[in-house]
Amino acid sequence: MEELVSLCKRRGFIFQSSDIYGGLQGMYDYGPLGVELKNNLKAAWWRAMVYERDDVEGLDAAILTNPLTLRYSGHEDTFTDPLVDCRDCKARHRADHLEDDVCPNCGSRNLTDPRPFNLMFRTAVGPVDDGSSFAYLRPETAQAIFTNFKNVIDSTARKLPFGIAQIGKAFRNEITPRNFIFRVREFEQMELEFFVKPGEDEAWHQKWVEDRLDWWVDQGVERNALQLYNVPADELAHYSKATFDVMYKFPHGLEELEGIANRTDFDLGSHTKAQAEFGLHAKVMENRDSNTKLAIRDVEANEWVVPYVIEPSAGVDRGVLAVLNEAYRVEELEDGKTRTVLSFKPHLAPIKAAVLPLKKNHEGIVGKAKGIKRELQALGLGRVLYEDTGNIGKGYRRHDEVGTPICITVDFQTIEDDDTVTVRDRDTMEQKRIAVAELPDYFREVIR
Numbered sequence: 006m007e008e009l010v011s012l013c014k015r016r017g018f019i020f021q022s023s024d025i026y027g028g029l030q031g032m033y034d035y036g037p038l039g040v041e042l043k044n045n046l047k048a049a050w051w052r053a054m055v056y057e058r059d060d061v062e063g064l065d066a067a068i069l070t071n072p073l074t075l076r077y078s079g080h081e082d083t084f085t086d087p088l089v090d091c092r093d094c095k096a097r098h099r100a101d102h103l104e105d106d107v108c109p110n111c112g113s114r115n116l117t118d119p120r121p122f123n124l125m126f127r128t129a130v131g132p133v134d135d136g137s138s139f140a141y142l143r144p145e146t147a148q149a150i151f152t153n154f155k156n157v158i159d160s161t162a163r164k165l166p167f168g169i170a171q172i173g174k175a176f177r178n179e180i181t182p183r184n185f186i187f188r189v190r191e192f193e194q195m196e197l198e199f200f201v202k203p204g205e206d207e208a209w210h211q212k213w214v215e216d217r218l219d220w221w222v223d224q225g226v227e228r229n230a231l232q233l234y235n236v237p238a239d240e241l242a243h244y245s246k247a248t249f250d251v252m253y254k255f256p257h258g259l260e261e262l263e264g265i266a267n268r269t270d271f272d273l274g275s276h277t278k279a280q281a282e283f284g285l286h287a288k289v290m291e292n293r294d295s296n297t298k299l300a301i302r303d304v305e306a307n308e309w310v311v312p313y314v315i316e317p318s319a320g321v322d323r324g325v326l327a328v329l330n331e332a333y334r335v336e337e338l339e340d341g342k343t344r345t346v347l348s349f350k351p352h353l354a355p356i357k358a359a360v361l362p363l364k365k366n367h368e369g370i371v372g373k374a375k376g377i378k379r380e381l382q383a384l385g386l387g388r389v390l391y392e393d394t395g396n397i398g399k400g401y402r403r404h405d406e407v408g409t410p411i412c413i414t415v416d417f418q419t420i421e422d423d424d425t426v427t428v429r430d431r432d433t434m435e436q437k438r439i440a441v442a443e444l445p446d447y448f449r450e451v452i453r
């Protein structure tokens with residue numbers, strides 16, 4: 006983990022947030038390469054979830070959430086972790102993370118009984134903070150999918166089964182944030198709520214578990230670094246009938262990367278009950294013959310159905326940590342030296358190709374290299390970098406360390422002779438000459 010943390014800082018993937026003021030616990034900032042990696046991971050998820058299917062719609066909802074949403078979803082009452090205080094050193098811990106009920110800070114056994122600690126952050130809304138007008142920072146992206154359920158079906162005419170996907174920030178006031186970006190207080194989630202007919206939920210649950218495992222393998226995670234954990238009944242979240250956690254061998258141990266829950270009709274049902282209680286929806290719904298339900302019409306059966314929902318919920322930050330950890334390796338070279346490589350799948354690499362001019366002051370070479378950069382960039386496959394630091398060998402090493410799949414070197418032969426460039430492969434270190442005219446096809450092939 007230390008090597009990864011240090012590489013992430015040195016090369017501009019991830020920084021401690023508010024670093025120059027001593028940091029803010031449980032917060033991290035993504036640097037120039039980190040933002041690319043994270044965006045690429047999110048884009049891969051969106052492609053798989055929305056574009057490559059025809060039964061999922063997207064959503065991007067507000068982070069600040071009406072407290073009623075989180076009251077009726079059960080989060081105000083139950084979204085808690087067990088908190089204990091050490092009476093000797095005053096440190097606070099999550100009871101279920103303690104080993105043998107011993108304070109990890111000072112070794113004391115003089116601990117308080119656990120008490121529930123609600124993880125939701127709240128903030129004042131509007132100019133006067135008199136405590137009456139507040140909102141929660143959402144602790145999961147899911148709730149806005151449920152509260153928008155009617156909006157989405159009314160605007161898309163969806164039938165079961167179908168899903169709504171969302172990627173965005175979530176906030177949890179974790180008692181003890183730790184293990185780099187694994188457990189933080191501000192993070193991102195990629196969540197799909199997949200609505201199905203009651204009775205078909207268990208089969209869909211199985212299917213999603215398999216799909217999600219395959220997706221992580223497509224992101225470069227070894228299948229044998231992943232395990233499924235069938236969450237026992239006494240550990241299930243308040244909304245869940247069954248949950249499979251996708252566990253990954255993080256550098257600090259086997260822990261949850263993604264949770265795939267069968268949330269039943271708990272959320273739509275709870276919000277429906279709330280609507281009825283408040284009479285909030287009654288007016289809107291009175292012409293719709295639906296008993297104010299967040300329900301969908303089953304035309305064949307001629308009835309309203311409150312769907313069950315299967316929820317694959319993955320953490321973006323935990324995903325970034327997993328793909329970094331999988332990609333990281335230090336290789337012994339023949340000359341006794343070592344090289345550090347991030348062997349990302351090309352679609353995740355922050356920089357897809359680096360174009361290096363052999364001489365940085367040579368007009369012909371520089372012009373040619375910049376032209377190649379522009380042409381490859383215009384293909385829209387991700388960031389292509391023109392870089393004229395001069396030393397090609399060092400450039401290759403630097404790009405190995407940040408995971409750039411190919412480096413393209415423009416030299417005298419390119420401009421004076423046969424219009425070819427040297428293309429160097431990150432993983433094999435092989436170099437070959439390719440005609441400039443063939444570069445776009447070659448590049449497409451590598452990245453896709």
Ligand code: ATP
Binds near residue numbers: 261321322
């Ligand atoms: P844990 O048991 O590790 O606290 P959880 O079961 O509470 O996680 P879920 O509520 O299932 O997590 O959230 C779905 C996903 O969101 C998790 O699988 C994880 O990838 C991510 N996630 C949850 N909490 C955090 C956090 N504090 N920091 C980073 N990612 C998180």
